[in-house]
Structure formats: structure tokens, C-alpha cells
Amino acid sequence: SAVISQKPSRDICQRGTSLTIQCQVDSQVTMMFWYRQQPGQSLTLIATANQGSEATYESGFVIDKFPISRPNLTFSTLTVSNMSPEDSSIYLCSVELQQVNYGYTFGSGTRLTVV
Amino acid sequence: AQSVAQPEDQVNVAEGNPLTVKCTYSVSGNPYLFWYVQYPNRGLQFLLKYITGDNLVKGSYGFEAEFNKSQTSFHLKKPSALVSDSALYFCAVRESGGYQKVTFGTGTKLQVIP
Numbered sequence: 035s036a037v038i039s040q041k042p043s044r045d046i047c048q049r050g051t052s053l054t055i056q057c058q059v060d061s062q063v064t065m066m067f068w069y070r071q072q073p074g075q076s077l078t079l080i081a082t083a084n085q086g087s088e089a090t091y092e093s094g095f096v097i098d099k100f101p102i103s104r105p106n107l108t109f110s111t112l113t114v115s116n117m118s119p120e121d122s123s124i125y126l127c128s129v130e131l132q133q134v135n136y137g138y139t140f141g142s143g144t145r146l147t148v149v
Numbered sequence: 150a151q152s153v154a155q156p157e158d159q160v161n162v163a164e165g166n167p168l169t170v171k172c173t174y175s176v177s178g179n180p181y182l183f184w185y186v187q188y189p190n191r192g193l194q195f196l197l198k199y200i201t202g203d204n205l206v207k208g209s210y211g212f213e214a215e216f217n218k219s220q221t222s223f224h225l226k227k228p229s230a231l232v233s234d235s236a237l238y239f240c241a242v243r244e245s246g247g248y249q250k251v252t253f254g255t256g257t258k259l260q261v262i263p
Contacts, residue, residue, distance in 0.1 A: 067251075074237065074256070076239065076254060077253045082250075092250075126193070137183065137195045138195065138241075139195065140185075140192040140194075141192055142192040143191075143192045
């Protein structure tokens with residue numbers, strides 16, 4: 035099955051700065067999804083990224099805070115902007131793979147700590 | 150709006166005993182249902198899914214789940230638990246057809262006691 039590479043795996047950032055998380059898939063996919071997960075808790079969908087169009091954000095998430103790029107069918111980035119300690123979380127990218135037939139595959143996640 | 154409920158924050162089971170992790174769901178149309186497992190400091194791993202057909206679905210690592218439409222449940226089961234099954238388990242649901250958003254449950258921590 036396809037592999038998702040996500041980086042960085044973890045980072046410690048100063049408040050007020052921004053971090054860009056990269057997600058690379060080794061096959062072409064239509065949609066890529068970005069989630070946030072507090073350690074040991076459930077996943078919350080941030081946005082859905084289609085290639086060639088603006089991302090669709092879920093309630094409570096805005097483009098200015100979480101800008102997303104999707105330049106091609108195998109790559110996406112999520113930026114966490116103007117970070118505060120409340121942004122400390124695990125960020126995960128996910129794709130729906132044809133060969134898994136509606137199953138979703140996740141990257142290994144980015145553990146972000148804002149100090 | 151769709152939702153998933155995992156009523157147990159934690160399930161403890163002795164090694165070798167059968168285990169059940171409960172999940173109920175709510176969607177407007179026909180559901181697609183999933184179970185994922187997350188080991189400490191790792192991403193989510195797909196276990197199994199129900200799309201259509203046989204209500205009993207078999208997945209990875211000996212796990213299975215039974216879709217019960219009348220009870221809107223999709224409980225995860227395994228006949229004999231292993232210590233290595235200890236992890237965080239998530240149930241998820243989406244509506245059938247085209248692209249639909251996936252909603253995750255709050256997760257159940259499974260602790261298998263040697």
C-alpha cells in the first residue's frame with residue numbers, strides 16, 4: 035500500500051512563530067486531509083485539500099491561522115501561523131487510497147510543542 | 150450531523166480472554182465504518198472497515214467487527230487478547246457515496262493484562 039511521509043516528526047517552537055508541516059504521498063491522490071489530535075484524544079479535522087483549489091476548512095479553523103498548499107497530487111503542506119501554546123498538538127495528514135477502497139491512511143504525525 | 154460514540158474510555162482484559170471495544174454511530178444515510186489503532190507515539194493504523202455486504206468484517210491482527218444496523222453499532226472484537234494489543238482504538242464513520250467527511254470517536258484505551 036502507499037506510504038505517507040510527514041515531516042518534521044516533532045518540533046518545539048516559540049510563540050508567535052510559524053511552522054510548516056509537509057506531507058508527501060508516494061502515489062497520486064485526489065484529496066488530502068489535515069487533522070489535529072491532542073495526545074491520547076480524538077482527531078479533529080482541520081481542512082480538506084484538493085489539488086488546484088482552495089482548501090475547505092472545518093468550523094473553528096480559518097485559512098489565516100492554518101494556510102494549506104496543495105501544489106500537486108502527491109504533496110501538501112499545513113502551516114500553523116502565529117503559534118500560541120494552545121496550538122501544541124499532534125498534526126496528522128491523511129489520504130483516502132483507491133487500493134484500500136475507502137480506507138484512510140495516516141502519516142506518522144507531527145508533535146508540536148509551543149513554548 | 151454524523152457522530153460516533155465510544156462509551157468506554159478504557160477497557161481492561163486479561164491476556165488470552167476475548168475482548169470487545171464498543172462503538173455506536175449516527176449518520177443520515179448508509180454508513181461506512183472503520184476501526185483504527187494507535188500505538189504510543191505513532192500514527193493511526195487502519196484495522197478494518199465495513200462498506201457493504203457481510204455484517205461480520207475481519208481485519209488485521211485477528212480483529213473483527215460486527216455491523217448491527219438496528220442497534221447502530223460496530224463493536225470491535227478479538228477472540229483472544231494479546232499484551233501487544235494494548236493501544237488506543239478509534240472508531241470512525243462517514244456516509245456512503247462520493248467524498249464524505251470522516252468523524253472519529255473519542256477513542257478507547259485497551260489494556261491487556263499479562
